[in-house]
Amino acid sequence: MYAGPGVKTSPDFAIPDTMKAWVLGNPGELKRAEKPVPIPKRAEVLVRIDAVAICATDLEIIDHGPPALIQGGMPFNRNFTPGHEYMGTVVALGPGVDEYRIGQRITVEIHAGCGQCKRCREGMYTSCHNYGLNYGDVDKGHRANGFTTDGGFCEYQVNNINTLVAIPDTMSDEEATLVVTAGTAMYGLTELGGLVAGESVVVTGPGPIGLLGVAVAKALGAQPVILTGTRDNRLKIGRALGADHVVNVRSENAVQAVRRLNAGKGVDYVLECSGAPNAVNEAARMVNRGGKICLAAFPHQETPVDVAHIVRNNIYLYGIRGEGKSATHRAEAFMSQKRFDATKIHTHTFPLDDLPTAIRYAKDRVDDAIKVVVKARGVAAHRVAAE
Numbered sequence: 529m530y531a532g533p534g535v536k537t538s539p540d541f542a543i544p545d546t547m548k549a550w551v552l553g554n555p556g557e558l559k560r561a562e563k564p565v566p567i568p569k570r571a572e573v574l575v576r577i578d579a580v581a582i583c584a585t586d587l588e589i590i591d592h593g594p595p596a597l598i599q600g601g602m603p604f605n606r607n608f609t610p611g612h613e614y615m616g617t618v619v620a621l622g623p624g625v626d627e628y629r630i631g632q633r634i635t636v637e638i639h640a641g642c643g644q645c646k647r648c649r650e651g652m653y654t655s656c657h658n659y660g661l662n663y664g665d666v667d668k669g670h671r672a673n674g675f676t677t678d679g680g681f682c683e684y685q686v687n688n689i690n691t692l693v694a695i696p697d698t699m700s701d702e703e704a705t706l707v708v709t710a711g712t713a714m715y716g717l718t719e720l721g722g723l724v725a726g727e728s729v730v731v732t733g734p735g736p737i738g739l740l741g742v743a744v745a746k747a748l749g750a751q752p753v754i755l756t757g758t759r760d761n762r763l764k765i766g767r768a769l770g771a772d773h774v775v776n777v778r779s780e781n782a783v784q785a786v787r788r789l790n791a792g793k794g795v796d797y798v799l800e801c802s803g804a805p806n807a808v809n810e811a812a813r814m815v816n817r818g819g820k821i822c823l824a825a826f827p828h829q830e831t832p833v834d835v836a837h838i839v840r841n842n843i844y845l846y847g848i849r850g851e852g853k854s855a856t857h858r859a860e861a862f863m864s865q866k867r868f869d870a871t872k873i874h875t876h877t878f879p880l881d882d883l884p885t886a887i888r889y890a891k892d893r894v895d896d897a898i899k900v901v902v903k904a905r906g907v908a909a910h911r912v913a914a915e
């Protein structure tokens with residue numbers, strides 16, 4: 529019977545001893561496994577995972593390894609379960625937990641920093657200096673589920689209470705998986721960038737973070753909000769999420785278009801989500817003097833950057849990882865107030881058993897897939913049988 533020292537459960541939510549999980553074998557290989565249901569410790573709860581979205585970073589981890597770091601090394605063949613953008617229901621409480629109740633619906637953010645390093649003490653726990661140190665005699669208590677500890681491509685997971693965000697019953701499971709993506713855009717624009725209403729924003733690259741970056745910027749009162757990209761169908765979604773202008777960079781020079789659309793001037797912020805080889809140089813020519821460039825995409829190759837232009841124009845350049853300073857809570861507030869409809873980027877749902885198909889849809893953008901969600905319950909497996 530499922531139990532642990534000081535752990536509270538409820539007869540309303542029967543918890544099995546073992547669960548279905550996917551684990552990473554060799555690069556690119558996901559295997560089915562049966563794992564024990566984990567037991568929450570102090571300041572942790574057990575979450576029954578009701579939905580999990582696939583992120584480009586999951587695809588990166590599954591094929592190449594980083595930024596996952598398991599026991600100080602690559603995540604392959606270590607019985608590691610990836611997946612980090614999940615939501616669910618609290619079904620057991622660790623000792624002393626009274627901040628959440630059994631049966632409460634929540635979504636999660638990823639990083640529970642060590643709580644003791646310089647960055648964690650500043651609230652920048654996604655930049656924890658003890659990243660991945662959670663084992664053996666280097667156990668600093670850091671957890672980033674799906675990166676340095678087991679994640680969400682399974683039925684249950686333990687989460688630190690600091691990573692939980694309560695959601696209203698009016699928010700669907702699928703929408704709740706998108707809170708963390710909106711939270712990443714929020715973190716880049718407000719907590720790190722300092723955006724206030726009336727400032728101008730360009731978002732380059734209409735992937736999930738870019739599209740929700742448009743939505744968050746607009747909800748924050750930015751004007752104008754300009755989205756650049758190469759696919760008209762994605763740009764159209766950007767319009768629906770609040771972009772004042774969209775630019776297809778296949779038919780128009782992006783830098784010239786931005787200046788034309790912003791009264792001949794550069795903008796205050798560029799949120800770079802394309803990872804394109806020349807993206808930093810283009811962004812540096814889209815911003816005005818003293819403007820800020822937030823880098824939110826990982827390009828695969830090193831690229832030359834015109835540093836002199838950045839220096840002469842007092843341009844701020846910063847990378848972001850994740851969603852520190854509780855930006856996820858602010859993103860959830862916008863979403864529960866219906867300030868934008870994040871579900872416009874959710875395109876497909878598959879059962880957990882069909883995770884490899886779901887990953888193929890996300891990776892190859894089959895059927896114009898943007899955000900693909902996987903659910904352990906309530907999705908018919910035969911839906912994709914004809915593929």
Ligand SMILES: [Zn+2]
Nearest residue numbers: 583584585613
């Ligand atoms: Zn992600």
Ligand SMILES: [Zn+2]
Nearest residue numbers: 642645648656
């Ligand atoms: Zn830390």
